[in-house]
Amino acid sequence: MLETLRHIVQEVNAARGLEEALDIIVRRVQDAMQTQVCSVYLQDGNNDRLIFRATQGLNQALVDEASLPVGEGLVGLVAARGEPVNLEEAEKHPSFRFLPGIGEEQFHAFLGVPIIHQRGVVGVLVVQQAERRRFDESDEAFLVTLSAQLAGVIAHAQVTGVLESRVLTGAVPAKITGVPGAQGVAIGTAVVVSPGADLYAVPPREVKDRRKQVRAFREALEAVRKDIQVVADNLGAELSPEDHALFDVYLSILDDSTIGAEVVGLIKGGQWAQGALSQVMIEHIRHFERMEHSYLKERAVDVRDLGTRVLTYLQAANQEPRAYPDRAILVGEELTATSLGEIPREKLAGLISVSGSGNSHVAILARAMGVPTVMGAVDLPYARLQDRELIIDGYNGTVHLNPLPEIKQRFQEVLDQDAALSKDLESLRDQPCVTVDGHRMPLWVNTGLMADVTRSLEQGAEGVGLYRTEVPFLLRDRFPSEEEQRQIYREQLEAFAPKPVTMRTLDIGGDKSLPYFPIEEDNPFLGWRGIRVTLDHPEIFLAQVRAMLKANEGLWNLRIMLPMVSNTAEVDEALALIHRSHEELQQEGLTGRLPPVGVMIEVPAAVSQARLMARRVDFLSVGSNDLTQYLLAVDRNNPQVAGLYHSLHPAVIHALEFVSDASRAEGVPIGICGELAGDPGAAVLLLGMGYDVLSMNATSLPRVKNALRNVTVKEAERLLAEVKEMESAKHISGRLDRFLAEHGMEKFIHNPVA
Template structure:
């Protein structure tokens, strides 16, 4: 028996035989050619076939997993349709008189090198993976080599791979692929997100040599702890079979919490809401007993459109969401587009550091026509349910006041036309440290504050959460982060302003006891985290958690010390 560690990326435990997913031989020689037109014809034929395959995978992923997970293949098709990308390959063929394989690989390697040098955000790193994925597909058609087809796996396995592309993961059949082990990627990679959507236990960032795992070896994947056990002893296998039964029983028991209110053992009632981006996500939120929608990512509507979505198309989506939530609160975040979520039809300039660039409210205020269209759609939809709006990436009070003036202007115009408008609350996402520090000033202006921990943590720690070399600094339990969060929540309480959270931290089982102690009013998380979070909160005494929260911000100096206090508090409660 050999045990390895990695990053727990998707909950669950699996025991099955290893299936090594290896790439075929796509090696080739550089060749000088006389007929450049013939090489370009080969290139375009290979690209056309690749795009058709990607459309097929996209449609299957859309049907099986939803819009969000299928978006990556839309991006892959866009890469192969990019005139600049194609022009560079064609120029390399004609100017250097080389074969299509060499030109394709040279150009794609150039892009990958540039993207890999920009270690400041997940988006750029994922673009590198996307370029490699589509290049591999086109190369396979140029060389006449068949790619490994994960859809052909016909028995229960744990897939072992150096790196899983989104194309690979989307073709897994969950009945056969029981677990995943990869030595690349993190929790925020496309493949990890898809694994969670498909409920396949996964461990990424494998800290060992994958060559030590052979085809047919029995493997245990613990997606709860990040453990990978190869060739387990009968005793170890028996122990994990018991853990699987416990996990399944626990999952079944959680269903009983669906229709219950979220109440701590001493009677406190925080709200558990869901983060969603599509109508497909909405159904999962309802099925998991969400008490509201704490974050609707409206940018997905823009990302799923070939051009700017119309007011009417947006209105219909927003109206459907609030109607289906039947009076429960729904918070729509205005579009966080630009920068790291580039929309090809907007022709925004490339930025070296898009997470700190032209995005979200900065883009909305700079292009008010787009912003006003969205606000009108939201205002009209508010007549059909409990609708609130929050603005992302707010850094200054002036930005919020500017956005509010535009909102009020559009509201007044609709009222003058006799259009029904509901009572809308306006809030901000606190993800920029400057806004967190000035939370007391914002509480005099807004109806609520929602803390976006994903960006806030990496901005405070100056560390890209997707960069493996500095990932150790992405520390949600760091006392500096906790102090800043407490500062925001305290400022909200002092001014009777509700304090919400919509980042990954809101559904973190280790962070929830601390946040309960800080008095967070609403926890908004992925739908699959709601029931286990509700079960946890029911076991907590908020008065004891106040003591815990105070300890973490006043006595701890490291994340490890914070976690020690959490474990002690849970053991004693």
């Protein structure tokens, strides 16, 4: 069973579209289960009907024609119940309904299982037999297992199939749902960001200079042939003649009379060389993957490798400075900090990432930059969106393709309202954040790029609560030297002086891996990251701390913060290294005292030991993004569970108050530098808990300042007491929205776009 399942799933995954995927399913299931009929019905969400979409054994002329309402007939019963129906004599069941012309009157045994994706029924998979018998448990288990494995593939193919046939080829509007990454609205032109040498990420593109493209392809082919010949010659003495013959096979695959001829044919038809190569190589890869013989199946790897090598040369030959349109919207499978750094900031209007969630690193950077972003748009056929007009709704996490004029007008109005609100809040820039009853709340910013500095100061930032030192590391192809780090840190400290700047020591691992220091783990967020990495590599930690201390000379506005701490031993070890660095630099002539050192509270273990941590350091700072992730056991980068990630979960609220109480008991200042601090409603709760400093992205600062200047500490404390009795994030979020509305701040309520 497992082997059969693997083969079917593999074939369906390799299908080029929904029709091919459904055809594979009905043929392979009929064959595997030795039944006379296998059919697939898919739900049409527009009219709540189940459409007869594919069959092996029934009347194929009625495919896409026959249908029945959900809840009607046996197929409708399966969909309505969301569970299997297994009958020996289907026609005797009270829900049985005869569909004229479909040809199922001779079949008595019936087994239907629901195809469920993200808790919703997207279709029904059915097998039927003329013999009156009940399908046994193994049959039912096989079909249920197959349905569960294919549900996501079918749902994705169904959406993208409609998009490609109706939306991308015409002017039919469509809305793709993802996850909110950074609030705001963007209307602009798509710029597809493709990862290097990925055959599956090459967008189709038509060209006029076909001869130039053919010439580029043949030059790339010749370069790969030479590479293979060099490798073959180098290994000639170490391989047997049989093994050495494999290189001849590689060279023959690239022959002009085989794959090469197919690619040239597509180029001459108007396709650019990279797209033609991608199309041909993927076709051959799928061909090999479908083969039964294991040796032949493994040749798919060789074909993929060859195609990737040729593509690498084609991309290198096509390296030209990219021209970005005004109001460019970057679209890609997985956007990175590097891709953000390649486009001029004045050209960037928005971001769409197929992978990731609203709390992945690139989304946090986008919020810091004030760039509307949608993450986890898994159904978006991103490779085909180049130069298309798109609308990003960063409030609700949706992308609009081919928007109708009235839709575009509505979003333009929201854009204008956002701009007007930002202008209204400009007057607060030089005003202190003081509550109605006179309580002072310093508002700091989270930074990582020099571009953040100007924006932060323009918004009235009073300091930096989190400088992400890993960002300069991420933007390089090697570890920056101590002197390079000193210069980078000095720029940050000078830009904000005399305001305090809190520099977090290197926090890599999890979703932030360095290309030159890869960390391969099955569960990276519970693995080697943050302080664990730098304590295991004290040479990295010492160089960074020395660079920070040198950069602080004469400015004296540095604060050092330790990430991902889970026990007091880590704090003690890190403090010993910091003191050692300081003493060594004093011997070299450094003046000044050791700057304040603090700990980030990001994991449940640190929450419970908050008082012990506070006794060792000068300040505590909660990282609410990771704390939420670890408390709720939700990977914040996984769009499949994004709906479970909520920083207003009651467990998070209680943990935040516990840490605040612990810090005050020890007389140590407490701040928070997670995204929660940038939410106006949540900021009122944090005020009520007694937090001393809120640090957020620069875009959120004016909104939070406005909110806190309209409340009293007593009101915040009463709101906190009320919220602590609530049982869900939904109720807490709703109460915060009502609180804002009661205080005349409806403009800060979530999701202004319906």
